[in-house]
């Protein structure tokens with residue numbers, strides 16, 4: 194029986210050839226392919242933004258915070274339900290994450306909860322488009338304008354997501370993407386940042402590479418600290434081969450997600466994910482009330498595994514991790530994030546899956562959800 198992972202990259206001849214060409218070219222680190230990938234991403238996002246490639250989504254987020262001068266003494270509002278990187282980058286620059294609960298269905302930041310969390314130290318809001326589901330930024334833009342806050346979008350899971358009539362990444366805010374192999378397109382490891390602010394882009398270019406700035410004559414200056422966050426041309430070549438396939442990948446993900454919604458059993462212990470226009474279906478995350486079924490998540494996952502299905506967990510609520518408990522957080526602080534964290538299960542979803550694969554997962558779920 195073929196085992197179905199919860200995610201699998203779609204790589205074919207175009208990717209193999211693109212990588213082989215870079216390897217043979219004599220230039221494998223940051224160079225012409227990175228520049229071409231940045232231009233291709235900017236075009237994909239509608240042409241109104243500049244894009245900088247990074248070696249990970251985490252680096253892009255860290256650089257964005259630094260370029261916005263966020264550091265010690267500052268607070269950044271982040272959702273309690275996200276991958277832990279969303280909060281870790283805030284700590285990394287010396288600021289404090291201020292957690293806020295999420296909407297129980299979309300898993301995205303709840304704007305009313307954000308408004309209530311804004312305090313004198315708040316400098317930024319870092320919304321996440323969870324699993325590719327677009328977050329409506331309008332209420333957050335209102336809050337940001339009223340309180341002079343920066344919005345840095347964590348769109349690690351949202352390349353190809355559309356928000357109204359624009360792609361996520363076209364807002365003009367600093368918007369950070371990830372191209373980790375689980376994402377809708379991959380550069381193995383990699384990320385990118387889109388912004389409409391040329392001054393911010395210039396600073397980010399320095400921060401991305403040792404703080405170095407070159408002048409027209411080739412002279413080098415180092416006006417501020419910078420890290421080592423650049424993408425290689427090998428990765429960019431992969432990205433250039435993947436990007437033209439992105440919209441087809443998303444269309445296929447959507448078709449499979451619709452099939453899941455049709456075929457999964459209706460059961461009071463199962464909550465299926467919300468669908469909204471523009472969703473890019475990076476993941477298919479359900480909630481299962483394991484206690485109601487008199488079981489546990491590990492036991493449920495083992496039973497799925499025996500049926501050849503490798504589910505994932507995205508994610509435990511961030512504030513329940515030991516690192517964040519040390520800042521005084523704990524169970525009970527953010528009930529929606531905690532319930533999702535305890536009940537979430539990521540079912541297989543990737544473009545090369547078949548309808549029969551979806552039906553196999555749904556049959557296994559029906560087995561484990563007795564009426």
Ligand SMILES: Cc1ncc(COP(=O)(O)O)c(C=O)c1O
Nearest residue numbers: 249250251276278279349371373
């Ligand atoms: C919401 C979120 N933020 C940030 C990241 C970090 O991205 P990367 O793994 O490319 O560093 C991820 C990666 O999964 C993510 O899901």
